[in-house]
Amino acid sequence: MQILASQIKGYLSNSSMIRKMFEAGLELKAKYGEDAVCDFSLGNPDLPAPAAVGQALADIAANADKPFAFGYMPNSGYGYAREALAEHLSREQGITIAPSGLIITCGAAGGLNALFRAILEAGDEVVCPAPYFVEYGFYVSNYGGSLKPVPARPLTFELDLEAMDAAIGKNTRAVLVNSPNNPTGAVYTEEELRGLAAILERKSREFGRPIFLISDEPYRFLTYDGVEVPSILPLYPYAIAVSSFSKNLSLAGERVGYVVPSPNMPELDELIAALTLTNRILGFVNAPAIGQALMARAIGSQVNVTVYAERRKAMTRVLDDAGFNFTMPKGAFYFFPEAPGGDDKALARALQEERILAVPGSGFGCPGYFRLAFCVGEEVIRRSADGFRKVYEKLSK
């Protein structure tokens, strides 16, 4: 019997490539043992939360017997948590954010859903550079919209502004960028972002409604070689930053994030009211109480990022030695090398034979490449060297 909505039934039969890798990985681990598999397939940060998180949690535990300790609060978040976040973001984004000018959400994923529910009409399009985080397509289609990927420049994954300009039409409601990027590690420069903002200013005038520029930036804290991540909020009045504490505080499972529009947006109050409503009616109601309390107390601390820098070096050596072609990631914890021979699925299968798990670029709308998540121990990276070498030799012939 047909019990599911047809769209959901379709999704299930095309289930995500990342999940398939995950399941294949579980099988390999069950067969050969956890330590015999080099798993680069999942972006689940393995670094422990900073000490401030544990201290904050002990403090919350000591007050767990108070009435309303974990009760409802305003749908936009605890007042004190919004204040702490606004102060932090004002510094980080280089523009003054009021506590009433942001909303705390159930992770960045919850924030993007609350945002798309608020702004998308059925038939609206969201343009984004490809490769892209595969969940974006679902977040947009949940509300009758469609994602329109525009290929970034080959190998460097810089924005192709001409192609984006051409792709933005009267149904375009927003452009969504992710910097530092998952899966490429690219960080867009201020010049690229100013160029994009200029296009959006022009197109918004042309089509008579503002086109939002949304930046999903949970990896902002994690860049290498002194690279800075420019803020979009001062650059464009219809800019909106979305982020989470999943990576910098290692709180991915607790689900704490936020949406912060540019304070220069003329309709700022209306958008915040709408986000407060959609956050409620989508069933989030509010971001998790304990996660909010942890965030407010631990904000400013972060996991030990030098660990990621060392792993990036180790991964670079492995890929260079094997012969892979890639651009150094400027941020986040991913490499996105070319698949030798060009067939990313064949590459992933060949790696699996060497007990190495990676995700084909097709899973990110970008065939011909593959993603390696290096949020794994350095010894795993070193252990993978032989396997990568064999696979490269086999497929590059």
Add this chain to the structure above:
Amino acid sequence: MQILASQIKGYLSNSSMIRKMFEAGLELKAKYGEDAVCDFSLGNPDLPAPAAVGQALADIAANADKPFAFGYMPNSGYGYAREALAEHLSREQGITIAPSGLIITCGAAGGLNALFRAILEAGDEVVCPAPYFVEYGFYVSNYGGSLKPVPARPLTFELDLEAMDAAIGKNTRAVLVNSPNNPTGAVYTEEELRGLAAILERKSREFGRPIFLISDEPYRFLTYDGVEVPSILPLYPYAIAVSSFSKNLSLAGERVGYVVPSPNMPELDELIAALTLTNRILGFVNAPAIGQALMARAIGSQVNVTVYAERRKAMTRVLDDAGFNFTMPKGAFYFFPEAPGGDDKALARALQEERILAVPGSGFGCPGYFRLAFCVGEEVIRRSADGFRKVYEKLSK
């Protein structure tokens, strides 16, 4: 400039009556002081969480420095948390639930949204008895469906099975009941539920697709005078229970709940797979990690319910003394008396003049009544007696 989806813009201009009361209440409290206002408008449990919650939290805090302590887990929840929940529900619902036969969600609200995203096509209807929790309408319309309220029997709020039968048509995808009921305190008997199931069996055959029976039951633990809440799961193969730990563990802000379909549903695995997907793509990703861990450790304990029983008695005395007409609530922490004179909004205004906050029945699709939430101290209830008397005298003339 039009920046919002038109539906959301419409919602904002008709913002919820409960919220309006909330704001009026804040004004009254600011003017006269917190203690001078008797606030019966909000269902935010004031009882502290049971001791097991604080102990569990201290335990989690002591392990906060472990890798993955708060990392991603399967989208359906921690394996051990699903096991603890399945064991608990097997006892509570009187039918064996497998850990793989349920999903942990971001509260009951998140569970209902994941469920409606999975099963509703645009144009589908969800039938529910009125009065009803006002958020249901939003949860259904998020996915292009519409809520079709059917008045319950006056004053007793028993199900009007004939009226429900007549309301169920070819577009009906589900019937949604809430027992113990918010706002009436009604608890449906096994006979009523069997009657409803029989109607759904017949209508499902007639229209060639199963009509789901969904029971939202976060107040199941809270009944009075020995009333039992029958489980729908053994009664009907397309039954689905949805609930949360917001009330029994006083964890409303942390957002932990679940969806559990009848183990007799032929497509159980497919529905669980769909819920796991929709829970992910709606941006919940998974129920909050810490909330899940608390639930698994504290399940079976609950807030001190004798406090609610005493308050119910106190509220009964106040309403009886004043002269109000009402049915005793069998469960939950609400009274839903008739508004003397019949105008529930006029009644709410008159109560406000006495510094008493209540929500007009219109806010629950049931004009002519009003809701009193008695999750407030007994002294507040006693203090309200004069005000209720004056208002009754004034409006019943």
